[in-house]
Amino acid sequence: MARRRKGRPVDGVILLDKPTGLSSNDTLQKVKRIFFAQKAGHTGALDPLATGMLPICFGEATKFSQFLLDSDKRYRVVAKLGERTDTSDSDGEVVQTREVKVDRGQLERCIAKFRGTTDQIPSMYSALKYQGRKLYEYAREGIEVPRESRKITVYSVELLRFDNNEVEMELHVSKGTYIRTIVDDLGEMLGCGAHVTYLRRTGVSNYPMDRIVTLEQLQALLDQAKEQDIAPSELLDPLLLPTDSAVQDLPEVNILPALAVYILNGNPVQAGRVPETGTLARITVGEQREFIGVGVIDEDGMLAPKRVMANKQD
Numbered sequence: 001m002a003r004r005r006k007g008r009p010v011d012g013v014i015l016l017d018k019p020t021g022l023s024s025n026d027t028l029q030k031v032k033r034i035f036f037a038q039k040a041g042h043t044g045a046l047d048p049l050a051t052g053m054l055p056i057c058f059g060e061a062t063k064f065s066q067f068l069l070d071s072d073k074r075y076r077v078v079a080k081l082g083e084r085t086d087t088s089d090s091d092g093e094v095v096q097t098r099e100v101k102v103d104r105g106q107l108e109r110c111i112a113k114f115r116g117t118t119d120q121i122p123s124m125y126s127a128l129k130y131q132g133r134k135l136y137e138y139a140r141e142g143i144e145v146p147r148e149s150r151k152i153t154v155y156s157v158e159l160l161r162f163d164n165n166e167v168e169m170e171l172h173v174s175k176g177t178y179i180r181t182i183v184d185d186l187g188e189m190l191g192c193g194a195h196v197t198y199l200r201r202t203g204v205s206n207y208p209m210d211r212i213v214t215l216e217q218l219q220a221l222l223d224q225a226k227e228q229d230i231a232p233s234e235l236l237d238p239l240l241l242p243t244d245s246a247v248q249d250l251p252e253v254n255i256l257p258a259l260a261v262y263i264l265n266g267n268p269v270q271a272g273r274v275p276e277t278g279t280l281a282r283i284t285v286g287e288q289r290e291f292i293g294v295g296v297i298d299e300d301g302m303l304a305p306k307r308v309m310a311n312k313q314d
Contacts, residue, residue: 007038008233011059012240015212018046018054018201027215031056034218035236043068043204043246047180049089052201053212057246063307064246064294067280070175071249072155074203077196079183081165084193088180092195100165100192107162110189111169114157119149120181152177167194170202205249213239243309244291250282251275253295253303260285260292268295268304277301283308 014035018027024045032040041062043055052075057065082100085092153174161168167186171179180196187194202209218236225232259269263283275281279297283305284290293308 005038007032007036009059010035010037010040010233010237010240011061011243012057012237013061013243013245014056014058014240015207016054016056017212017214018051019215020051021048023048024054027054028056030215031218034215034222034232036232041065044073044175046201047089047091047199049091049196050199050201052199053204053207053209054201055204055207055246058240059243060309061243061246063309064243067247067250067294068205071205072175072203073173073177073201075171075173075179076160076198076200076202077169077171077179077183078198079167079169079186079194080197081167081187081190081192081194083195084184084187085195087195088184089196089199096193098192100190102190102192104159104162107167107190108159110186111157111159113189114154114182114186117151117153120152120178120185121149122147122178122181150176154182166197172203207241207245211239211241242291244282247282247294250280250294252284252289253281254284254286254289255303257286263292263295263303263305264308266305266308268298268300268302270301271303274301274303280306 014031016027016031018024024042028040028042035058037058039062040056040058043057043065046052046054055068080090081102082098083094084096086095154177155172155174156170158170159167160170171182173179179199183194183196221235222232225235253271253274255263255269255271259271262269274297277297277299281295281297281303282291283293283295283303285292291309293305295303295305298304
């Protein structure tokens with residue numbers, strides 16, 4: 001007999017303001033317990049030092065979390081010049097101290113070099129894997145392993161403040177960009193070293209910052225529900241964003257209700273007004289534009305399903 005999953009079925013996305021000092025997974029588990037959700041997953045880890053937007057997907061939304069992993073991100077960062085650490089942030093040990101001889105003009109010229117598409121070698125203190133183990137596991141054992149450089153794009157980087165050997169910046173970057181590595185590389189360019197002392201993610205995809213909530217706010221709602229003797233879902237679930245918000249950036253292909261059963265059973269269909277071949281699309285049905293999944297336009301111009309909403313097959 002199949003083991004019954006603990007918790008209740010919850011579908012949707014919550015925008016959590018991750019606190020500093022907690023790992024993304026620890027934060028996820030706390031939110032999952034508050035919602036008493038059967039299934040949950042986050043969409044791109046933040047360092048324990050970092051705070052800010054951490055979209056957490058529940059239920060059916062976990063099928064589409066990869067699209068948020070692939071989306072652009074926005075950050076505000078404060079870096080301290082003159083000290084380089086082994087983790088490139090203030091959680092690590094200082095490995096080198098150098099004098100800071102930097103003026104604003106030199107700083108702005110170096111920052112400008114990060115704009116555009118470049119190659120970045122990830123830090124050893126990252127969650128990327130090498131031979132099945134995360135890089136930071138090797139790093140904690142004092143082992144350095146080869147890492148391949150990756151293409152990243154810095155769409156914008158703005159210098160907000162430079163005083164007392166501190167640099168504050170805002171960045172808009174592509175997926176897979178390590179802000180710690182940018183700061184470490186900037187410190188080496190300037191010849192004095194640098195590390196992150198503050199990092200806040202201010203945006204993921206096009207999610208609105210005004211929908212972000214803290215663990216304290218969620219816990220307060222849970223406590224309130226217990227005091228009022230009502231189901232916690234009555235107070236918590238209105239905070240959820242729709243499942244298809246995870247793929248809001250994809251172009252929409254709307255199909256007739258008669259075609260939906262084919263998509264849900266894994267079969268491609270002929271649809272009107274489709275984007276070019278190879279494009280991922282958000283699939284909606286009928287005039288109500290009900291979201292049922294994500295598909296790709298194949299070489300024959302057909303809409304082929306990739307991920308579909310399982311509960312829509314009932």
